[in-house]
Amino acid sequence: MKTRINESSAYCYELLMLPSIAQFDDQYTNLIGQWRHILADDELVFDQVQEELARLSSSINSFYLQANGQFFVTELIDCFPKFPDDIESLIELLGQMDEATILKMLAQLLQADQPEALSAAEVFDLLLEESFTTEQYWAWAKAIHDPLAFIHGFCQLIFDLDRFYQSIYQQYEKERSDYAQRLDVEDLLRRLPMISTDFIEGLQLDEIWVTILSPIFPQLVIMKHHNRGILLLSTRHEKLWTGHELSQEDFFDLLKLLSDPTRYQVLVRASQAEWKAKDIAEELGITPAAVSYHVSRLADALLLIYQNPNDKASIKINQELIRSLIQRLSEDLGLDE
Structure with a gap:
C-alpha cells in the first residue's frame, strides 16, 4: 500500500x-x-x-x-x-x-x-x-x-x-x-x-x-x-500510548469513564465474539445511536480497539489495558498480598 x-x-x-x-x-x-x-x-x-x-x-x-x-x-x-x-x-x-x-x-x-x-x-x-x-x-x-x-x-x-x-x-x-x-x-x-x-x-x-x-x-x-x-x-x-505503565491520572480517568453503568454494560457486551449495536440497544433499552456514542468514547480511551470493518464485530477489547487497570486495583487494595 x-x-x-x-x-x-x-x-x-x-x-x-x-x-x-x-x-x-x-x-x-x-x-x-x-x-x-x-x-x-x-x-x-x-x-x-x-x-x-x-x-x-x-x-x-x-x-x-x-x-x-x-x-x-x-x-x-x-x-x-x-x-x-x-x-x-x-x-x-x-x-x-x-x-x-x-x-x-x-x-x-x-x-x-x-x-x-x-x-x-x-x-x-x-x-x-x-x-x-x-x-x-x-x-x-x-x-x-x-x-x-x-x-x-x-x-x-x-x-x-x-x-x-x-x-x-x-x-x-x-x-x-x-x-x-x-x-x-x-x-x-x-x-x-x-x-x-x-x-x-x-x-x-x-x-x-x-x-x-x-x-x-x-x-x-x-x-x-x-x-x-x-x-x-x-x-x-x-x-x-507509548508508555507501558498506567499513570495515576489515566487510572482515575478510566475509572470515571467506566463509572457510567450503561457504558460499562456496552463494554461487557462488546467483549463478546459477535455483537451488533441494534442487539445491545434492545437489550439495554437504549437507541443504537447511544450504543455508537458509548463505543466511540470507549475507543477514544483505548479500551476498545478497531478491527476489520468487514467482520461482524469490528472492534475488540484492549485486554492489555484492562489487565493494567485490574492490576492497579489489586495493588492499591492489597489483593495480591
Missing part, C-alpha cells in the same frame, strides 16, 4: 477540527489524562485557543453540530470529492452544496448508514429520537429548516477561526515538518494499539494520505475517502 504525507491540506483540516477542542475537557481529558501534561510547554498557546473558542461559543454551538460522539465535519469531509488545499477552495466547495446534500449529511450524523436522501420532515423525525439539550435541539432544528443558511453560518465560523488561528498554526510549522520527515507511516500503523492491522487491510485502500496536525490536537483519526485512506495524526500523539 502506498503512503504519502499530505502537507497542503493540513491547515484546512485543523480549522475544521478546531472547535472540537472546546469539548477537550469532556471528551479527551476525562479519557486519557496525559494530554495536558504533554502540552505543558504550550500551555499559554492552548489557553489562547480556548479563550478564542469561548468567544465564538455562540457560533460554535449553532453551526458546529455533533451527535453520537461525532461532529458534522466528519460527514462534510466525506462529501468532498477532493479535500481543499486552502480556505478559498474550502468556502467555494461549501457554497456549492445544495439543500439535499446538506440534509443527507445531517441525517447521516443523526443515524449512520442512511440508504437514501431524506426530506426535511424525515430528518426532523430522526432529530426527535435524540436526547439533546434545548440549545442543541434548536440548533439542529434551524439547520434542518434552512440548510443553506446553516452552511452560510458555518462558513462565517470558518472565517472567524481563521482570523486568530493562522498565526498559531505557523508557530508549529517546524515541529510538523520535522515529525513528517522522521515518520515511518507503515511502521506506525503496525504499532498503533487502537487500530489493528486487520482493520487497515479490511479498508482495502489503494493508498493512505497522512496529514500531520499541530500538537494542540489530541486526535488520531483514520477514515476512508473513496479508495484512499486519510490519517490525521498529531505530532505528539504517540506520547499518549
Whole structure:
C-alpha cells in the first residue's frame, strides 16, 4: 500500500477540527489524562485557543453540530470529492452544496448508514429520537429548516477561526515538518494499539494520505475517502500510548469513564465474539445511536480497539489495558498480598 504525507491540506483540516477542542475537557481529558501534561510547554498557546473558542461559543454551538460522539465535519469531509488545499477552495466547495446534500449529511450524523436522501420532515423525525439539550435541539432544528443558511453560518465560523488561528498554526510549522520527515507511516500503523492491522487491510485502500496536525490536537483519526485512506495524526500523539505503565491520572480517568453503568454494560457486551449495536440497544433499552456514542468514547480511551470493518464485530477489547487497570486495583487494595 502506498503512503504519502499530505502537507497542503493540513491547515484546512485543523480549522475544521478546531472547535472540537472546546469539548477537550469532556471528551479527551476525562479519557486519557496525559494530554495536558504533554502540552505543558504550550500551555499559554492552548489557553489562547480556548479563550478564542469561548468567544465564538455562540457560533460554535449553532453551526458546529455533533451527535453520537461525532461532529458534522466528519460527514462534510466525506462529501468532498477532493479535500481543499486552502480556505478559498474550502468556502467555494461549501457554497456549492445544495439543500439535499446538506440534509443527507445531517441525517447521516443523526443515524449512520442512511440508504437514501431524506426530506426535511424525515430528518426532523430522526432529530426527535435524540436526547439533546434545548440549545442543541434548536440548533439542529434551524439547520434542518434552512440548510443553506446553516452552511452560510458555518462558513462565517470558518472565517472567524481563521482570523486568530493562522498565526498559531505557523508557530508549529517546524515541529510538523520535522515529525513528517522522521515518520515511518507503515511502521506506525503496525504499532498503533487502537487500530489493528486487520482493520487497515479490511479498508482495502489503494493508498493512505497522512496529514500531520499541530500538537494542540489530541486526535488520531483514520477514515476512508473513496479508495484512499486519510490519517490525521498529531505530532505528539504517540506520547499518549507509548508508555507501558498506567499513570495515576489515566487510572482515575478510566475509572470515571467506566463509572457510567450503561457504558460499562456496552463494554461487557462488546467483549463478546459477535455483537451488533441494534442487539445491545434492545437489550439495554437504549437507541443504537447511544450504543455508537458509548463505543466511540470507549475507543477514544483505548479500551476498545478497531478491527476489520468487514467482520461482524469490528472492534475488540484492549485486554492489555484492562489487565493494567485490574492490576492497579489489586495493588492499591492489597489483593495480591
